[in-house]
Amino acid sequence: MFLKFSITKTIHDWLFELMPAGVAGVVEMILIAVVYLLIFAVAGLYLVLLERRVAAWFQLRLGPNRVGYQGLLQTMADALKLVSKELTGTEKADKFLYNLAPYFVIVTSLMALSVFPFSEEFQAFDINIGIFFLTAISSIGVIGILLGGWSSNNKFALIGAMRSGVQTISYELSVGLSLLTMVLLTESLQLSEIVAVQKNGWLIVQGHIPAVIAFVIFMIAGTAETNRAPFDLVEAESELGAGFHTEYSGMKFAYFFLAEFINMFIIAAIGTTVFFGAWLSPFGITDSIPWLGVFWFLGKTLLLVFLMMWFRWTFPRLRVDQLLRLEWKYLLPINLFNLVFMAGLIWLGLTIKF
């Protein structure tokens, strides 16, 4: 078990004092799960709100500002509405898969969250294959999308699902390769190790040119992997209506919707961890106060999230063949070249370390 608790050390000790070790372990797991679920249900909702407000500011509007102070409760109200809505569906849908699909999507996106180092102590699982785990998990979500699109017995949904399959499989490569480029620097897949390496300077500084290239590719491919504009062919409102979730309503739709936003958070969080030193403060200005790490982590992540929102509200959508051309003709060759470039840099010892 790769549990690492310090800030919650007291709870951990108390639990193990109270009951036998096996039971305590299970109880502890459940506690972690509940805490993470709660935090990220709320975080997902506020990401939705953030997106709506940011979109409004890009578009000369005000955005939701009615429910609560400055609309802070707007998405809560939306969630309540979605919970109370009737779950409609197509009659000829493959019921089992149709109902299963949303859980695939939401569960995988929640799973990925568990490995992030929010601060030095606040990390649920610090597994030694962290990066690998993240890339593996984040691509499972596409199964949910494929299932949802295929089983809802709707042609628009089917087209959306097929596009999603094509897109995620292609862009998975770029995400993996650009992370691999950085792993060359850290020499470890474990997230806590990756952060530890960055105490000598964030990886984007350490790796300079190839790191910046890797970051740009990572952001492009990451946006594509979360199916967000300009790569939102899966939903492509003006082409496919609502795409793969055309036939979903109520809470099932909300799962897809929340998962999209949590996925966006995940991509931004990976970017933060790998390129921008996770919870490390710039130049170590707040090293003496460890709990501020959470603030730095979230701050950097939200900046990247904002960048993705900026993409979304500026760019038109690609066509499906252009999407693939971008990946196979541009991103992948550059990425492979970049990998060699980075390896060369490390071999020659040209990285910047403070």
Add this chain to the structure above:
Amino acid sequence: MSYVSEIFKGLNTLLTGMKVTGNYFLHARKGAITQQYPDNRDTLKMFERFRGEVVMPHDENNEHQCTGCQKCELACPNGSIEIIWDRGIDEATGKKKKKIDRHIYHLGMCTMCGLCIEACPTDAIVWAPNFENSVFDRTQLTKVLNQPGSKVKAGIED
């Protein structure tokens, strides 16, 4: 080499676009073009020529200027105006004269074309800048324009 320059050119166009939206984002505070409608009701003022609905102005003596000539009814393309009239005796001259009983206006059928107001020889009906025309029952959209007990102003001839 064109491969590389192509990429840089492409990225450059994308950044140009992001600069435009980013600029709007930074000036979002004062740049909002939308209105918070029910809140700004007090300050919201329509232009004077705004076509909201047809009304018949009455003066303080409860007198209007409609002689019941029915030109508006004829001009209306979709039958939104109905005039119910009879012949009454003019008090001043003692002659028989056309008099409106009810000037009925179906707001629900009106397309705001303004032909009735163009056609009116005595300017008895005018546009009102009232735009909040929604009601719960469609029958409420049928309005009687002349107030009860009103009569035509003296000396109005068509």
Add this chain to the structure above:
Amino acid sequence: MEKTLLYEELKSQEYFINMGPQHPATHGVLRLLLTVDGEIIKKVEPDLGYIHRSIEKMCERDSYQQIVHLTDRMDYLSSHINNEAVCLTVENALQLDIPDRVKVIRTIIGELTRIASHCLWWGVIGMDLGALSTYFYGFRDREMINDIFEETCGARLTMNYNIPGGLMFDIHPNFVKRTKEFITHFRNKLPEYDRLLTGNIIFQNRMKGVGILSREDAISFGASGPVGRGSGYSCDVRKHHPYSAYDKISFKEALQTEGDSFARYRVRIDEMWESMNIIEQLIDNIPEGDYKVATNAVIKLPKGEFYQKVETARGELGVYIISTGTKNPYRMKFRSPGFSNLSLLNHIAVGGKIGDLVASMATLDLVIPDIDR
């Protein structure tokens, strides 16, 4: 033997999609029956009539003044130009001498209408291609024009400002000032349109080489307006059959020769510049005079046939009146630009992807009430 069987199973099948009548890209209640092979379009068949009101039949029972307001409801984005078309037909038939003031005001408002329509189109084309912010930027500028219209004639969209014989009432005193303000504002904002969308590499890739229409096909399909001009076919009615004040001003006809969606896009952007030039030529010297000439309360057209072409924001609108000398037209036909432009959709969309269909449909700039008269 087994190999062919496997091939039979793997062979792709064509399937139908119903795009519309409720679909975000069809901008109204247009229904397209698509035959698709995977993502590739094999056939597009429009199904119309969801909002057909039979305006032509209604015209047969209406007087000539009343017909004008029905035309507002055809191509509602260029309602003023539609009104003008009917009024011009009636005025030509009656051989009325229209004051210059009316002609100039009609031209200015017509060009403002064109800019407003193209602004909306620009916002919507971005939205169709997934760039949602353009919608609001386009609407911001269109809103200013709508305010000008509202101040002058009381309505924002279905204006009904023209009557046979002139205008319903004179322009508002603020009209000139506001129009000038708008022109200065829009001259700053139009380059922004280019920076945000025109230059964007994704947008160019989506538009270039998509929905190609050759010049011969454009003429054969009766394409007009920016669709025809995007194919290098000079079809501007304002140039070839000038009406109102268009014969007194100088302007360039926006022409592109590529014939693809991007050419049509460029034509519309260029047209906005040209429209601003036209307005600037006219706005400072609106001649004094009457804003209408008196007509009979009941207009009776002489026996005969009258045809008038005008250039709306979408192309050539024709008004064809057959009169038998009564107060109603015997037959009234509107040759709407959108109807002809829609008929070539199948021609340009086949072979493209579903995304291409959306892109080419956006550059055709269809307004469904214009097609479903």
Add this chain to the structure above:
Amino acid sequence: MQTEALQKYLEAWEFELTFGEETDQFLNVNVHPHQLLEFMRKLKSDPETYFDYLFCLTAVDWESTMEVVYHLESTKHRHILVVRTKTDERATPVLDSVSNIWATAEFHEREAFDFFGIHFKDHPNLKRLFLTEDWKGYPLRKDYTDEANMVIK
């Protein structure tokens, strides 16, 4: 070509044509339905006339006869001609389709079929365009009545 010159030029052709009055806005020419297709082909292919742009195609119900009116323009010479053809048959008037000469005629002829019930021979896809397949009658004909949907003033 000017109107008179055009009329002269057309008169030289071997068709039974009757021309409209001089007061008309454009040059009107009546052609017999049998000769319609041939005449139209010649109008388009002859380099002197070269009417390549059919900008309006419509039908008119003259109570006893059905008439189809074609407005033609040449994009090269910029002259306009109105071709009209009449048929006495009212129940199922049949005319030749010009849709293989001008592609735009396909939709316009479908519209005319939809509202006037004029059948165009050799039309690639002649079916209701605006109205539903099972619609009874042809609404723009003068004798069409529909109590439910029409408001008569």
